[in-house]
Amino acid sequence: MNISSEAGGSADLSGIKRGPIVAALVIGAFVAILNETLLNIAFPDLMKEFGVLPATIQWLSTAYMLVIGVLVPVTALLQQWFTTRQMFLTAMILFLVGTVICGTAPIFSMLLVGRVVQAIGTGLMLPVMMNTILVIFPPEKRGGAMGMIGLVIMFGPAIGPTLAGLIIDQLDWRWLFYLVTPLALFSVIFAAAYLKNVSDITKPKVDILSILLSSIGFGGIVYGFSKAGEGSWSAPEVVWTIVVGGIAVVLFVIRQMLMKEPILNLRAFKYPMFTLVTIMMLVLMMTLFSTMILLPLFLQTALMMTAFKAGLTLMPGGVINGIMAPISGKLFDKFGPRVLVIPGLILVMLAVWLFTGITVSTTAGYVVTLHIILLIGISLVMMPAQTTGLNELPRHLYPHGTAILNTLQQVAGAIGTALFISIMSSGTKKYMETAANPNPAEGLVAGLHDAFLIGFWIGLIALVLSFFIKRVKAPAEDAGHVPVKEQHS
CATH class of the missing domain: 1.20.1250.20 (MFS general substrate transporter like domains)
Known part of the structure; x- marks a missing residue:
């Protein structure tokens, strides 16, 4: 991504129109969150098609949560390095690519890769969306704007399972991705046309150790508890991932408090x-x-x-x-x-x-x-x-x-x-x-x-x-x- 053309200190908010910016965010959020809730109902069909067990198919959800849990803490740093447009368009393009991979996946491992790419897009997009609302609306008007985002966040899960059930009954599980693809493409085009940069580019120092501790910590905790939900709390895999994740989070917190420019400012x-x-x-x-x-x-x-x-x-x-x-x-x-x-x-x-x-x-x-x-x-x-x-x-x-x-x-x-x-x-x-x-x-x-x-x-x-x-x-x-x-x- 070329950051020199758009980056450069504080964004100029004078003359920016809120309507198209909010519309671009809402469309992207709806597409991503709708897709997150579509797939669970298709698990029985996917198990038959790919010949996998419930513990394996569950990775389509576990991996999604795991990637978002690892990625989101780093978005605070990314939003200070890249503009709103770069972050959001990258997120939606990744989501679109992931959707195409899922829809055309010939084997289960390819479907899982597609879900991971989708999750990277979703993990990048959600914090950017909330941060943009905070920047472009004064405090006395943020409730209404957040409410619009809330409508989308809740409406996707509301219609997702019903829509997925109808599609699977009448068509095929691949249509869950085929139908989302044009929506994701429209979101990319609309955002490219109307979304403006509203973020402040400060380019803080990138601390690799903090990113590693964050990834191991939050990733380990999310993974450990997800596996515990599938089986036994006493399984070594569950215990060790939660313990290691917890230790890494503690070290991450200590490091952030000691740093002048933390990647996640606690x-x-x-x-x-x-x-x-x-x-x-x-x-x-x-x-x-x-x-x-x-x-x-x-x-x-x-x-x-x-x-x-x-x-x-x-x-x-x-x-x-x-x-x-x-x-x-x-x-x-x-x-x-x-x-x-x-x-x-x-x-x-x-x-x-x-x-x-x-x-x-x-x-x-x-x-x-x-x-x-x-x-x-x-x-x-x-x-x-x-x-x-x-x-x-x-x-x-x-x-x-x-x-x-x-x-x-x-x-x-x-x-x-x-x-x-x-x-x-x-x-x-x-x-x-x-x-x-x-x-x-x-x-x-x-x-x-x-x-x-x-x-x-x-x-x-x-x-x-x-x-x-x-x-x-x-x-x-x-x-x-x-x-x-x-x-x-």
Whole structure:
């Protein structure tokens, strides 16, 4: 990438139109996140086609999370070396190339390579997207902008499983990639035409040791917990990767605190509201994963739904969540975070508590209702909380703040998935060993009850933290935020 032509200190934001920039970001995010949720439902077909076992096919998800977990911490450094256009266009071109590789893969290893290339694109894009919103919008208007991004982030997963089920029923798994390819190509063309550079190029020193420690640390933790979710927590592979990953993260943190120009500036945690929000989001993401991972299992195994029908059952909640995201963003701009985050977490806790009472005779309508309550609560919490935390940071810490949040959410996702799958498996095993007339469906439900109950108690931590959240003033360096032209489509 040629950085001399566009790089050179602070970007000039005068005269930049927000509308096309936001549109370019939204299109790219939608394509990437939609594709992330399309593939899981195709796993049975892929296992048949390539003749691989569940433990092998799971790598299509594990590798995706692993690459993002390794890459995202480094994006704070990359965003200070390369312009917004270079970062975003590189991300979307990589995603496009990965999609083509996946769609034409003759063997499983080629499909896995394609997924890794896609993940590199996604890992580069998500922090750039959040950082760009922070730069081009003043603090009092960021809620609405983040809400638009939230709509896309939630709408992709909402329609992904249903769309994938329909495509697989009618066509072939390769069409999951064929249909995404023109969308990705359009995103590249649109961004090339309309996306402007808004980042500040400072070209800090590249510390190779920090990058290695970050990659080993976060990669090891994500990998270890992902493998724990597939099998045993006591397996040597799981224990050693988590231990080595944990040690590397500790060394990484120590090194960043001692460096004058760290690749991930952990001094962002000196800002109390950012720290509070980061901890709250970690806990909330774990609780969210307790439902997102377990509900499809309940629908397909206990209620005996097809993948397509299970996707349809979960679709209304996701669609309403997407609709609510921009609304909660506008409400955040007007009223601040407390009036949204506290009621939102109460709704989340209510839904998770009611999920502890589901049985094999629970109706689909009841599940739909609880899922809608859960995701309305999530929409009131996610973007308002993140925006509150990031608003407190000075501009030079935006890339670091977004990278920290995205990295820790990946780690929370991996931990949450492993934790709740293992709790469910343990509860199911205990039921099957002690029940007089064991029934596999009843055993699964017994395990789900245990998992949802733990999810509820973990979620209470987030609820307690929410009472301390409050609107923050922008730092002095944001007070003179350069006005950016509005453009309404």
